Amino acid sequence: MLPDLIETVPLDKPVRAEITVPGSKSITNRALILAALAEGEVTLEGALWSEDTQIMVECLQELGFMVDVRPDPNEFSNRTITVYGKGGVVPPGGTEEQPLELFVGNAGTAARFLAAFVCLGKGVYRLHGVPRMNERPKAALFRALRELGYRVDSPTEKLPAVIHGSGPKPGAKCTVNIEESSQFASALLLCANVGGWSVEVLGENADESPYVDMTQRLVEAFPKNGGKFQIEPDASGGSYFWAANWLVSVGSWMKSLMGTPGFQIAWDLNEVQDWIKKSHPPGQLSPISGNHPAISVSNWPTSGWQIDADFPLFIPLPETISRETQLGDSIMTALVLAADAWGGLGMDRRNKGIQFTDLRRLRLQECERVVALRTELKKCGANVVEKDDTLTVYQATLHGAEIETYNDHRMAMCFAILGLKVPGIKLKNPACVKKTFPNFFQKLADAPPQGLGATILDAKTGRQLTHDELFAE
Numbered sequence: 220m221l222p223d224l225i226e227t228v229p230l231d232k233p234v235r236a237e238i239t240v241p242g243s244k245s246i247t248n249r250a251l252i253l254a255a256l257a258e259g260e261v262t263l264e265g266a267l268w269s270e271d272t273q274i275m276v277e278c279l280q281e282l283g284f285m286v287d288v289r290p291d292p293n294e295f296s297n298r299t300i301t302v303y304g305k306g307g308v309v310p311p312g313g314t315e316e317q318p319l320e321l322f323v324g325n326a327g328t329a330a331r332f333l334a335a336f337v338c339l340g341k342g343v344y345r346l347h348g349v350p351r352m353n354e355r356p357k358a359a360l361f362r363a364l365r366e367l368g369y370r371v372d373s374p375t376e377k378l379p380a381v382i383h384g385s386g387p388k389p390g391a392k393c394t395v396n397i398e399e400s401s402q403f404a405s406a407l408l409l410c411a412n413v414g415g416w417s418v419e420v421l422g423e424n425a426d427e428s429p430y431v432d433m434t435q436r437l438v439e440a441f442p443k444n445g446g447k448f449q450i451e452p453d454a455s456g457g458s459y460f461w462a463a464n465w466l467v468s469v470g471s472w473m474k475s476l477m478g479t480p481g482f483q484i485a486w487d488l489n490e491v492q493d494w495i496k497k498s499h500p501p502g503q504l505s506p507i508s509g510n511h512p513a514i515s516v517s518n519w520p521t522s523g524w525q526i527d528a529d530f531p532l533f534i535p536l537p538e539t540i541s542r543e544t545q546l547g548d549s550i551m552t553a554l555v556l557a558a559d560a561w562g563g564l565g566m567d568r569r570n571k572g573i574q575f576t577d578l579r580r581l582r583l584q585e586c587e588r589v590v591a592l593r594t595e596l597k598k599c600g601a602n603v604v605e606k607d608d609t610l611t612v613y614q615a616t617l618h619g620a621e622i623e624t625y626n627d628h629r630m631a632m633c634f635a636i637l638g639l640k641v642p643g644i645k646l647k648n649p650a651c652v653k654k655t656f657p658n659f660f661q662k663l664a665d666a667p668p669q670g671l672g673a674t675i676l677d678a679k680t681g682r683q684l685t686h687d688e689l690f691a692e
């Protein structure tokens with residue numbers, strides 16, 4: 220079991236590794252809903268098995284669906300999950316006096332997707348979660364469900380909420396605004412075919428929302444009459460290892476070669492790669508060998524469904540990155556990378572800084588992520604300026620600090636990667652990674668090529684943690 224406070228020790232030698240990452244949470248939880256609505260057995264291969272997906276499975280089982288979960292031989296934090304669909308029939312709920320209770324924890328996808336899903340049943344369902352989940356927005360989704368003709372009782376327009384299912388409503392129409400969360404639209408679109416609903420999505424760049432597009436494409440591709448469906452690896456989870464390659468391998472390598480003949484800051488990753496291949500001393504391990512980076516992620520997704528699959532294209536970091544149109548959750552990885560003087564080598568040498576824009580949705584997720592990132596990076600000596608929904612990060616020489624993770628898995632993983640370069644990075648509540656990547660710290664510590672070979676300590680005692688202790692549960 221992970222202790223309450225850990226320290227990641229900087230890597231002291233080159234690493235060559237190819238990391239497997241668990242399945243996409245976004246795809247897994249969407250696929251679980253679609254499998255329950257399908258006719259017959261659907262087997263999901265490579266499905267993520269973490270806190271969020273376990274919550275979704277438990278809710279489906281509580282509703283009366285049969286779900287079989289088996290180990291995945293290729294990835295410890297994946298499972299092969301078979302859902303026995305009921306052909307669009309959602310089992311009945313309870314009564315007003317005794318609704319069927321569904322606990323969604325802090326899983327935003329489960330909370331929002333199930334809110335629409337239970338409308339297709341008959342009876343009364345009560346959704347509730349942990350305190351942070353009960354603070355997160357739901358109003359736009361609840362308004363859309365009421366437009367469709369369903370009764371949703373929630374004095375705060377958040378959770379807990381009591382939803383009165385009344386079955387499909389062919390021909391019903393609604394509009395939904397996704398400015399606060401695209402999951403509102405995804406929840407409706409996942410159930411729209413069975414429900415007979417017509418859903419119009421509103422909000423800034425609604426037609427280009429990457430997560431809405433993922434949902435629509437997933438609905439089209441999913442086996443509706445039983446079969447198998449492969450879940451691809453999680454691109455946002457993989458971003459940490461691409462960042463580690465740049466921060467630890469490429470950035471450090473280039474720093475060591477400052478002042479050598481021919482050195483210059485390259486603006487394009489291909490130029491950086493070519494320069495390193497030509498410049499590294501014979502007999503020494505380069506961070507790039509042939510066309511392969513020193514640290515890479517196996518089976519990198521190529522379907523185009525995950526916006527974060529573009530993360531490697533944003534290294535070296537450009538001057539501006541948008542959370543709305545360019546990267547999803549992996550923008551947090553890029554933001555932490557930018558704070559390091561050598562991690563942000565792609566920026567203008569006049570120190571204009573890198574702007575991370577359109578961050579409004581980050582404020583409404585597992586924690587207020589904009590404030591959290593600014594606060595914790597400044598603890599490490601970073602120069603970060605917040606203005607409206609933009610953070611501008613300037614290069615700085617960082618130092619260690621005790622990092623508050625806010626029970627946010629991505630905060631923990633971002634700063635753990637920073638600790639592979641910056642001495643003295645200590646993480647509070649590291650077990651919060653169980654939400655989406657329970658064996659994350661094992662991947663850092665396992666010997667190459669399956670891991671990075673990092674040393675992770677119990678920060679209170681200085682003792683090195685074992686493989687089993689590094690699993691988050």
